[in-house]
Amino acid sequence: MSTVMKQERAVAINPTRSCAPIGAMLSAFGVHGALTINHGSQGCASYPRHQMARHFREPIEVATTSLTEKTTVYGGKENLIAALRNVWDRFHPTMITVCSTCLSETIGDDIPAIIEEFQDNNPEVEIPIISVKTPSYIGTHITGFDLFLKEVAMRLPVKSRKGDTNGKVNIIPGWVNPGDIRELKHLLREMDVQPLFLTDYADTLDGGYYNPRPHFPQGGTTVEELQDSSRSVASIALQKHIGGEAAKVYKKRHNVPAHILPMPIGLANTDTFLATLTEITGKEVPLELQRERARLLDAIVDTHMFNTGLKVAIFGDPDLVHGLARFVTEMGMIPRFVLTAADSKAWGDDMLALSEELGVEMDIMYKTDLHELHKRMKAEPVSVVIGHSKGKFLTDDEKVPLIRVGFPIEDRFGYHRRAVVGYRGGMYLVDEITNTILTQRGNIVSNTLMELEDADTPVMNGGCGSNGGGCGG
Ligand code: SF4
Numbered sequence: 001m002s003t004v005m006k007q008e009r010a011v012a013i014n015p016t017r018s019c020a021p022i023g024a025m026l027s028a029f030g031v032h033g034a035l036t037i038n039h040g041s042q043g044c045a046s047y048p049r050h051q052m053a054r055h056f057r058e059p060i061e062v063a064t065t066s067l068t069e070k071t072t073v074y075g076g077k078e079n080l081i082a083a084l085r086n087v088w089d090r091f092h093p094t095m096i097t098v099c100s101t102c103l104s105e106t107i108g109d110d111i112p113a114i115i116e117e118f119q120d121n122n123p124e125v126e127i128p129i130i131s132v133k134t135p136s137y138i139g140t141h142i143t144g145f146d147l148f149l150k151e152v153a154m155r156l157p158v159k160s161r162k163g164d165t166n167g168k169v170n171i172i173p174g175w176v177n178p179g180d181i182r183e184l185k186h187l188l189r190e191m192d193v194q195p196l197f198l199t200d201y202a203d204t205l206d207g208g209y210y211n212p213r214p215h216f217p218q219g220g221t222t223v224e225e226l227q228d229s230s231r232s233v234a235s236i237a238l239q240k241h242i243g244g245e246a247a248k249v250y251k252k253r254h255n256v257p258a259h260i261l262p263m264p265i266g267l268a269n270t271d272t273f274l275a276t277l278t279e280i281t282g283k284e285v286p287l288e289l290q291r292e293r294a295r296l297l298d299a300i301v302d303t304h305m306f307n308t309g310l311k312v313a314i315f316g317d318p319d320l321v322h323g324l325a326r327f328v329t330e331m332g333m334i335p336r337f338v339l340t341a342a343d344s345k346a347w348g349d350d351m352l353a354l355s356e357e358l359g360v361e362m363d364i365m366y367k368t369d370l371h372e373l374h375k376r377m378k379a380e381p382v383s384v385v386i387g388h389s390k391g392k393f394l395t396d397d398e399k400v401p402l403i404r405v406g407f408p409i410e411d412r413f414g415y416h417r418r419a420v421v422g423y424r425g426g427m428y429l430v431d432e433i434t435n436t437i438l439t440q441r442g443n444i445v446s447n448t449l450m451e452l453e454d455a456d457t458p459v460m461n462g463g464c465g466s467n468g469g470g471c472g473g
Contacts, residue, residue: 386433
């Protein structure tokens with residue numbers, strides 16, 4: 001029977017989470033020409049910049065109000081006013097996001113009031129300036145990302161007349177990689193649906209090398225598009241925990257129907273996404289996407305003899321873990337341990353419902369850390385772990401392979417370009433998981449796995465694979 005556990009320990013050991021402002025900063029990078037001011041100490045800007053630069057391998061420009069001991073005592077208003085002025089004078093951005101930090105929230109700076117005063121005194125600065133409350137004690141990086149989207153949904157879209165639509169569908173992808181956004185664009189192009197991404201950092205955080213360097217990175221959703229998003233025919237949030245609330249804001253304020261879906265990883269979840277597009281637009285799934293689906297199914301069949309029955313541990317952001325858990329089950333594996341750092345009982349309940357639907361026993365853990373996962377893996381070994389780079393130390397200790405998915409991937413290159421969503425993302429995952437397991441476990445001879453001598457976790461290689469026959473699927 002599956003169990004749900006919330007960590008009550010007062011300390012995190014080997015945490016998987018990042019701090020809240022990084023989420024708001026990341027999502028703001030998806031707005032063309034936008035700049036973020038981090039209202040806090042210099043470290044509150046440096047840490048997220050380093051984290052993002054190591055994952056995306058791009059220069060990450062974020063301004064800081066650089067609070068010190070003096071401003072901590074007397075308040076950071078003067079620094080924020082000066083930062084807004086400097087950023088405007090030097091960059092002329094299309095939008096400014098001010099994210100708060102543990103420090104500025106604890107001081108009690110009234111950031112919306114400071115912004116209002118700045119705009120009153122500087123009427124020439126005619127751009128949206130939004131503030132997002134992101135002290136890290138209210139949540140994790142996903143909280144910051146989600147709050148930014150909610151703020152955009154509340155502040156930017158303009159009122160539209162009833163029935164006046166732009167024919168587009170708001171797509172709120174949540175915390176994904178640039179490669180995932182490109183894959184979603186591919187699906188939407190094939191479905192002949194015009195998307196409006198909230199937001200789109202496919203190019204701003206995975207750009208090319210240009211000489212001279214452009215003033216702002218190419219790509220991103222424009223402020224005008226965000227203002228027009230109230231005229232879209234529907235909103236689809238592809239992560240319940242990041243963007244689901246923003247979709248509800250569009251519904252409530254602008255009567256844009258909201259569809260909150262599971263992250264489209266694997267067969268069933270991608271089917272759901274495409275079926276929703278059909279429901280909204282009346283357009284059928286084209287032959288090309290049906291072929292991609294058939295190829296993913298074929299890839300799962302081709303590899304089932306090496307994956308079926310293997311136990312997996314998955315950690316990371318709530319929606320990512322939810323999507324991956326369903327997908328590895330489609331591959332015949334057992335998502336034995338699933339873990340997130342987010343303090344979300346709703347996620348725990350969703351995972352419990354998923355485990356019952358799939359008929360698999362899971363240990364479901366939230367608001368917890370890798371120490372907890374490590375403990376459980378020692379008592380009950382798994383064949384593979386899926387998660388980001390922070391899992392490297394426990395997988396090295398346990399001599400279990402780590403499939404790198406999520407954020408941050410700082411010890412490998414190019415993972416931000418890879419997609420895990422859509423049928424093609426599923427094919428990538430099938431290959432990556434299977435090949436990693438095979439590399440760890442042994443050699444393939446005539447389609448049969450000859451296990452290495454020191455392999456201590458059983459690998460199922462029976463069925464069609466064990467007779468050396470050609471199970472080509
Ligand atoms: S003080 Fe808070 S906001 Fe700043 S880096 Fe630390 S956790 Fe993040």
